[in-house]
Amino acid sequence: MSDTIESALHENRHFPPPADFVANARLKPEEAEALYRKAEEDHEGFWSDLAREKITWHKEFSVGLDDSRAPHYAWFTDGRMNVSYNCIDRHLDQRGDKPAIIFEGENGDTRTYTYRDLYNEVGKLANGLRASGVKKGDRVVIYMPMIAEAVIAMQACARIGAIHSVVFGGFSADALRDRIDNSGAEVVITADGGTRGGRVVSLKKTTDKALEISSGTVRNVIVCKRAGNEVNMTEGRDVWWQDLVADQPADSEPEWVESEHPLFLLYTSGSTGKPKGIQHASAGYLLNTIVTNEWVFDLHDDDVFWCTADVGWVTGHSYVAYGPLAIGATQVVYEGVPTVPDGGRWWKMCQAHGVTVFYTAPTAIRALMKLGDEFPGQYDLSKLRLLGTVGEPINPEAWMWYYRTIGGERCPIVDTWWQTETGAHMIAPLPAVTTLTPGSCTRPLPGIVADVVNEEGESLGPDQGGFLVIKKPWPSMLRTVWQDDNRYRSTYWPKFGGKYYLAGDSARRDPDGNFWIMGRIDDVLNVSGHRLGTMEIESALVAHEAVAEAAVVGRPHDVKGEAIVAFVILKDERPTGTAAEEMVKALRDWVSEHIGPIAKPDDIRFADGLPKTRSGKIMRRLLRSIAKGEEITSDTSTLENEAVVTQLQGKA
Numbered sequence: 109m110s111d112t113i114e115s116a117l118h119e120n121r122h123f124p125p126p127a128d129f130v131a132n133a134r135l136k137p138e139e140a141e142a143l144y145r146k147a148e149e150d151h152e153g154f155w156s157d158l159a160r161e162k163i164t165w166h167k168e169f170s171v172g173l174d175d176s177r178a179p180h181y182a183w184f185t186d187g188r189m190n191v192s193y194n195c196i197d198r199h200l201d202q203r204g205d206k207p208a209i210i211f212e213g214e215n216g217d218t219r220t221y222t223y224r225d226l227y228n229e230v231g232k233l234a235n236g237l238r239a240s241g242v243k244k245g246d247r248v249v250i251y252m253p254m255i256a257e258a259v260i261a262m263q264a265c266a267r268i269g270a271i272h273s274v275v276f277g278g279f280s281a282d283a284l285r286d287r288i289d290n291s292g293a294e295v296v297i298t299a300d301g302g303t304r305g306g307r308v309v310s311l312k313k314t315t316d317k318a319l320e321i322s323s324g325t326v327r328n329v330i331v332c333k334r335a336g337n338e339v340n341m342t343e344g345r346d347v348w349w350q351d352l353v354a355d356q357p358a359d360s361e362p363e364w365v366e367s368e369h370p371l372f373l374l375y376t377s378g379s380t381g382k383p384k385g386i387q388h389a390s391a392g393y394l395l396n397t398i399v400t401n402e403w404v405f406d407l408h409d410d411d412v413f414w415c416t417a418d419v420g421w422v423t424g425h426s427y428v429a430y431g432p433l434a435i436g437a438t439q440v441v442y443e444g445v446p447t448v449p450d451g452g453r454w455w456k457m458c459q460a461h462g463v464t465v466f467y468t469a470p471t472a473i474r475a476l477m478k479l480g481d482e483f484p485g486q487y488d489l490s491k492l493r494l495l496g497t498v499g500e501p502i503n504p505e506a507w508m509w510y511y512r513t514i515g516g517e518r519c520p521i522v523d524t525w526w527q528t529e530t531g532a533h534m535i536a537p538l539p540a541v542t543t544l545t546p547g548s549c550t551r552p553l554p555g556i557v558a559d560v561v562n563e564e565g566e567s568l569g570p571d572q573g574g575f576l577v578i579k580k581p582w583p584s585m586l587r588t589v590w591q592d593d594n595r596y597r598s599t600y601w602p603k604f605g606g607k608y609y610l611a612g613d614s615a616r617r618d619p620d621g622n623f624w625i626m627g628r629i630d631d632v633l634n635v636s637g638h639r640l641g642t643m644e645i646e647s648a649l650v651a652h653e654a655v656a657e658a659a660v661v662g663r664p665h666d667v668k669g670e671a672i673v674a675f676v677i678l679k680d681e682r683p684t685g686t687a688a689e690e691m692v693k694a695l696r697d698w699v700s701e702h703i704g705p706i707a708k709p710d711d712i713r714f715a716d717g718l719p720k721t722r723s724g725k726i727m728r729r730l731l732r733s734i735a736k737g738e739e740i741t742s743d744t745s746t747l748e749n750e751a752v753v754t755q756l757q758g759k760a
């Protein structure tokens with residue numbers, strides 16, 4: 109039983125919404141009640157009415173939900189709109205001079221972009237992209253530091269109907285190449301470099317490496333000058349962003365796309381060696397990012413929002429690049445890590461920029477909690493009024509620290525469950541309505557029909573663990589896996605007659621109806637809130653010339669949530685002593701080069717073979733026990749090769 113589930117059964121601390129919070133909330137209890145009621149009575153009408161109210165349409169829609177190609181659902185199909193227009197242009201009259209993005213670099217440089225500034229910058233780049241021949245439907249890979257220009261690049265793509273695919277700046281050349289090739293991108297937008305942890309990350313250099321081994325769809329590379337590090341520019345292919353936009357006008361007509369036009373692809377890990385391109389549509393995606401920023405983050409016009417996620421992850425799409433802008437909010441964007449120059453950086457920035465709503469991941473909270481209370485104690489955090497978490501279950505100890513030390517026992521904490529595939533929050537508190545229980549993401553939002561079911565698809569009662577499913581389509585759901593409809597259907601709709609979306613998480617409900625996420629049901633690890641497929645890491649390991657076979661599992665880790673443990677069989681004999689140490693280092697570096705530093709195994713163990721059943725199946729459950737250092741009490745005599753268990757435990 110995981111620690112979180114343990115606490116689910118014993119957790120008896122409850123935090124009702126503070127009265128002053130309720131008084132000023134955007135969604136008050138009676139309004140929330142009405143939303144739930146309406147959604148239950150008329151699911152399609154509920155979402156359609158919201159879409160009419162929240163989105164500015166170029167051409168109104170008449171079809172709400174189209175389920176004729178289920179499970180490829182479509183929403184608001186005959187409408188036309190533009191996401192960038194909704195995020196920028198429609199605010200210009202009322203909020204042209206309002207700060208949209210307050211950017212801070214790791215070295216301390218700052219720049220504020222008003223909505224008018226964003227309009228100008230996005231328009232110029234959109235025109236530059238058009239001048240480079242980028243058309244509606246073309247794929248553009250964005251491989252950038254966490255700087256305002258990354259958001260501008262995404263918005264510019266949305267403006268001209270190009271489909272962006274953001275690749276996290278920490279990914280390696282191989283990982284970047286895979287994503288470029290799979291999407292068939294024609295343009296890459298990158299930067300010379302960005303600063304993280306006091307070092308310059310040479311993104312252009314990695315892009316060059318990726319393009320050397322890529323299948324060659326890329327025509328142009330647009331390079332934003334940021335870190336000032338030296339780069340090679342390939343004549344005819346590479347152009348400086350600053351040069352590309354220099355002569356471009358700021359006005360650019362938005363491409364009025366159909367609601368279902370793909371807005372972006374975002375690659376994420378699954379059960380196979382290759383990440384899949386999760387494909388999102390335009391209008392439906394935008395709608396859920398808008399309503400969740402209003403309902404869950406309770407964003408008002410005078411709030412200063414800060415979501416610390418990188419645009420390389422879905423959180424940086426829905427709660428940085430799109431949702432907050434679509435509702436005209438002011439937000440902070442930060443380039444660097446939380447510990448430069450010291451563990452007080454985030455808290456110092458909260459004070460400096462007057463942050464009121466702050467959203468981050470449990471792994472970051474645990475890491476900062478370890479540094480002690482002195483850092484947050486040095487800064488005035490009294491403007492904070494709401495806190496959020498995402499990415500993995502938060503352990504109650506970290507929850508309580510966040511609540512007391514950062515939130516001053518004043519701020520509700522919204523623990524938001526969702527996925528790359530869901531596009532926006534699905535199960536999360538409504539801060540003026542929901543009584544919080546540390547460690548639980550609480551209840552589904554209005555219009556989201558989540559349940560915990562057994563193998564037959566039957567709802568389970570309190571405290572029974574089962575499959576987390578979503579029983580009705582919702583506007584921001586993924587539409588497919590890029591160019592792989594079969595993978596879409598077999599991954600997300602394999603059970604229950606193809607009627608329920610299978611999230612890939614196991615969960616249970618407590619007697620109050622609160623949801624508790626128990627973990628993944630597939631071979632996906634959650635390392636520091638990032639999804640990594642065990643198969644992906646295994647494929648990288650076996651690509652090394654010395655490796656014959658590899659199996660990767662997770663073990664609990666007090667900061668990262670899960671740590672990566674690799675069991676490796678070499679082609680040569682099992683190394684010991686310094687030879688083993690050197691091989692461990694070589695393999696860790698190898699994985700880092702092939703996927704990225706986040707995928708580096710924490711432990712690597714060598715043996716003469718992997719524990720397999722007589723039918724040849726790797727016994728992963730046994731490997732997980734070994735990784736945790738548990739005593740092996742189960743009978744291992746059915747194993748093909750019993751002796752390897754002792755080797756893997758490090759006892760032989």
Ligand code: WT7
Nearest residue numbers: 423498499500501523524525526527528625639
């Ligand atoms: C997986 C999705 C959604 C943005 C970040 C991760 C886990 C996410 C929570 C939460 C417990 C959570 C699930 C989910 N997860 N949020 N609040 N409580 N678990 O996006 O990379 O698509 O990963 O993250 O296991 O399936 P992602």
